Amino acid sequence: MDALFQAIYSGILYGSVYGLMALGLTLIWGSLRMLNLAHGSLYLVGGYLAWTIIDRLQLPLVLAFLLAVAGAALVGLILQVALINPLLGKAGWDSASLIATVGASIVLESGALLIYGPQVKQMPTVVEGQFKISTVLISNQALVVIATAVLFLILMSVFLRTSRHGLAIRAISQNMDAARLAGVPARRAFLIVMCISAALAGLAGVLLSSIFYLAPTSGFVPMVKALVVTIFGGLGSVKGTIWAAYTIGLLEAMLQVYLGAGWALPGLFLFMIVMLVVRPNGLFGLGEVRRL
Amino acid sequence: MLQVSDLQAGYGGSQVLHSISLHVQTGEAVVILGPNGHGKTTLLRAISGLIQPTGGHIELDGRAITRLEPEAIVAAGVVHIPQGDLLFPEMTVLENLLMGAYRSDAWGARNKKLEQVFDLFPPLAGRKRQLARSLSGGERRMLALGRGLMGKARIFMIDEPSLGLAPLVIEQVYETIREIRRTGLSILLVEENANHIAGLADRVYLLEAGTLVREGTADELLQDEALLAAYLG
Numbered sequence: 399m400d401a402l403f404q405a406i407y408s409g410i411l412y413g414s415v416y417g418l419m420a421l422g423l424t425l426i427w428g429s430l431r432m433l434n435l436a437h438g439s440l441y442l443v444g445g446y447l448a449w450t451i452i453d454r455l456q457l458p459l460v461l462a463f464l465l466a467v468a469g470a471a472l473v474g475l476i477l478q479v480a481l482i483n484p485l486l487g488k489a490g491w492d493s494a495s496l497i498a499t500v501g502a503s504i505v506l507e508s509g510a511l512l513i514y515g516p517q518v519k520q521m522p523t524v525v526e527g528q529f530k531i532s533t534v535l536i537s538n539q540a541l542v543v544i545a546t547a548v549l550f551l552i553l554m555s556v557f558l559r560t561s562r563h564g565l566a567i568r569a570i571s572q573n574m575d576a577a578r579l580a581g582v583p584a585r586r587a588f589l590i591v592m593c594i595s596a597a598l599a600g601l602a603g604v605l606l607s608s609i610f611y612l613a614p615t616s617g618f619v620p621m622v623k624a625l626v627v628t629i630f631g632g633l634g635s636v637k638g639t640i641w642a643a644y645t646i647g648l649l650e651a652m653l654q655v656y657l658g659a660g661w662a663l664p665g666l667f668l669f670m671i672v673m674l675v676v677r678p679n680g681l682f683g684l685g686e687v688r689r690l
Numbered sequence: 691m692l693q694v695s696d697l698q699a700g701y702g703g704s705q706v707l708h709s710i711s712l713h714v715q716t717g718e719a720v721v722i723l724g725p726n727g728h729g730k731t732t733l734l735r736a737i738s739g740l741i742q743p744t745g746g747h748i749e750l751d752g753r754a755i756t757r758l759e760p761e762a763i764v765a766a767g768v769v770h771i772p773q774g775d776l777l778f779p780e781m782t783v784l785e786n787l788l789m790g791a792y793r794s795d796a797w798g799a800r801n802k803k804l805e806q807v808f809d810l811f812p813p814l815a816g817r818k819r820q821l822a823r824s825l826s827g828g829e830r831r832m833l834a835l836g837r838g839l840m841g842k843a844r845i846f847m848i849d850e851p852s853l854g855l856a857p858l859v860i861e862q863v864y865e866t867i868r869e870i871r872r873t874g875l876s877i878l879l880v881e882e883n884a885n886h887i888a889g890l891a892d893r894v895y896l897l898e899a900g901t902l903v904r905e906g907t908a909d910e911l912l913q914d915e916a917l918l919a920a921y922l923g
Contacts, residue, residue, distance in 0.1 A: 562788075562797055569778050569789050575740055576776035581764040581793040581841065635780070 404534045405655040406648065411540055411609075412623075413647025414547035417640050418602040419624035420631070421554060422595035424639045427628065428571025429591045431491075436477060436499040437599050437624065438617030439506035444470040444600025445607035445616065446510055449519050459524050463604060470600020471593045477502055478592040483585065503617075510614040519612040543605045550601060551640060554594075558636055567591055568636070619663070623650070626670045632679055691716045691876060692737075692768070692845055697746035699736035705744070706732040708900045714845060719877040721887045721908070724897030725922055730880035731773050733897070734847050737878075738770035739763045750845070765793065767844030773853060775834040779823035783814055786822050786833055790840030800840065807836040810866060828859035835866065845876040852886050860886060884918050896921050 419441065426434045447469045451462035481502055485494045528537040558564040569577040570587055578584055602620060610616075623646065631642030646666065653665040692714040700706040706729045714720045724730050736743045739760035748756045750766050758766075778786050787807060791800040808815035811832040817825065822833060831851060838846060851867060852860040868890050871877055880897075881887055887894070891908040898921055904911065911917065 559785075562792060562794075565781070565785055565789055566792055568781060568785075569792075572778040572780055573776050575772065576778060577789070578740070578760040579738060579764060579770050579772065579776070580789045580837070581761050582789075583759070583761045 400533045401655050403531065405651040407534060407536060408651035408654065409648030410644070411544055411647070412650055413644035414544050414551065415602050415606045416620070416623055416627050416647055417551050417643035418547055418598045418605070419620050420627035420639045420643050421551070421636065422598035422602075423621075423624050424628045424631070424633060424636065425567065425571075425591050426595045427633050429567060430482070430495070430588055432482070432495040432499070433625075434499050434595070435496060435621070436502040436506065437595070438619075438621030439503040440470045440474060440596045440599035440617075441603035441606075441620055442506060442510055442612075442614070442617040443473050443596075444603030445612045446514060446519075446603075447600070448604040449521055449607065449612055452524065453519070453522060466604045467597050467600045470603065471597040473506070474592045474596020474599075475589065477596070478589050482588070482592070486585070486588075507614050507617070514614065516614065519607075521608045521612065524608065537609075540609055543609060547602075547605055550598070554598070555636065555640070563587075563590060567594075622663075623666065626666050629670060630673055691751050692878065693747075693749040694737065695747045695749075697733070697736060697743055697748065699732055699741055699743045699746075701732075701741070706900050707736065707743075710746070710897075710900075710902055712895055712902060712905075714876050714878050716876055717874050718892045719871050719879070719890055720893050720895070721891040722878070722880045722895045722897050722902075723884055723887070723918075723922060724880070724882065726882055728897055729900040730882075730897055731849055732900075734770055734772070734849050734878075734880060737763075737847065738768055740770075740772075764841070767842060769838045769841055769843035769846050771834050771838045771846065771848045771851070773849040775830045777822040777825075777830060777833055777837075780821060782819050782821055783825070783833055784818045787814075787837055787840050790837035793841060796841045803840045807839055810839070810869065811836050827855050828862065831855065831859075831863050832866070835863075835870070839870065843875060845878060846870065848877065848879045850881055851879070852881065852883060864890065882922065884912060884922060888912060 419437070423434060423437050426432055444466045447466035448462050451457050451465055452459065481498050482495065485491060485498060488494065523539060525539040525542045528535055530536070558568055566577065566582045566587055567590070569580065570582060570584070574584070603617070606620060607616065627642045627646050628639055630646060631638035649669060650662045650666060653661045657665070694710060694712050697710040698705060698707055710733060712720070722730055722733065732741065735741045737748055739758055742757055746756070747754065750768060753766065755763050755766055755768070778789060787804060788800060791797050791803060813829055814832055814836055817829065822830070825833060848867065851863050855863065864886050871890060879887070894906060894908050894911045895902045896904040903921070904917070
């Protein structure tokens with residue numbers, strides 16, 4: 399029973415953060431039809447910025463949080479303007495954008511290595527205190543992380559459902575021509591999506607690295623897991639992505655608790671392969687039209 | 691108000707439109723009749739900017755709109771209801787309609803416009819919360835037209851509204867288009883079947899192989915059955 403409770407607790411924690419990461423990936427896929435392999439580096443930007451501001455500059459927590467997320471959004475903006483925009487509308491978009499984002503991720507990770515070195519960084523505990531339910535140790539910091547992530551998932555969902563720009567972002571992902579005929583300026587929408595997506599990755603970086611450690615390679619595994627989530631949820635589907643994030647988070651936590659930590663990643667990939675065979679369009683994928 | 695001169699366009703090297711010149715006056719309903727595959731859809735797509743014309747000139751009220759981005763052409767007041775409706779399938783009917791009022795100059799009036807659209811298309815009002823992909827063919831066509839009416843259209847370009855619909859539904863759709871026309875909106879419509887456009891068109895062009903071969907008032911051209919049979923089969 400305690401094992402199950404432990405798995406649910408960890409699963410909700412992972413799921414909330416994966417949800418933020420995966421939502422960013424899926425929004426980019428929806429609008430640009432691009433797999434952004436620099437997404438993990440944007441996670442890194444958020445994490446390192448937060449660490450620098452809290453640990454080195456000793457500035458207040460809220461400021462660190464805001465600056466780190468804004469910093470990731472800014473890096474996303476630069477990526478879009480300098481790297482992605484010049485490729486838009488050119489032949490070979492699929493492979494060119496993929497290679498460009500891999501390149502960007504190498505630059506950003508190497509930059510982190512140069513600036514911060516290979517040593518692992520640990521964020522100071524910003525929210526003190528922990529308590530036990532039976533044998534399961536729950537830290538207040540993790541609860542704050544979960545609450546923040548869930549708050550932003552809800553905010554994103556409301557934004558995408560009710561606001562003018564949110565509707566436009568969904569419209570672009572469902573039918574580009576129709577969205578343009580409604581007057582949505584495609585390039586500006588891409589820029590907005592990239593900034594939001596980068597901010598979400600940065601936010602995930604701030605949140606998760608406040609619990610785990612931070613190293614120049616830390617962005618990779620969360621990105622891969624977010625990728626599993628988006629494939630499971632049906633690429634481009636917002637609702638599917640959020641459901642999938644919690645499913646994958648719980649699955650990972652179950653694997654860790656019942657089979658051991660070493661099983662988490664191979665288990666997830668096995669799950670993804672099975673998914674791709676039995677439901678290639680994902681949990682909420684509704685066929686070709688929906689996916690693309 | 692809309693003036694197209696010597697327009698040429700095509701897809702990747704193969705030319706579809708050869709020197710198209712036409713005009714639509716304010717408040718006028720102009721229909722382009724032509725068989726399938728002769729460039730009707732290409733013509734509307736070139737005007738609305740979805741494809742780049744390779745030559746020629748398009749003006750709206752004397753202002754050049756040739757080769758602008760589609761969003762800038764919409765901003766000028768050219769609203770294109772494309773073939774196949776092009777809805778947002780995973781958005782509700784209401785969300786689809788709201789997207790029609792996306793532009794900031796239309797967003798403020800969205801609730802008033804919604805009422806007008808629901809008055810014009812009562813079936814949509816009952817399906818507000820339903821996903822667009824769950825609608826019937828006729829309802830989709832209504833939604834596409836309704837979405838176009840949510841913005842600030844000055845000229846309404848409609849691509850073959852009869853396509854794929856049952857005869858009775860076609861009659862309903864054309865009745866609404868005639869109603870839209872009575873509000874004074876300028877209309878440029880392309881159609882394959884001459885029977886549908888009686889009572890709607892002021893002027894008619896015949897399009898064949900990417901060229902406008904005849905022009906005349908609806909009264910003249912639609913009476914000439916031999917001519918129509920020769921071109922439309």
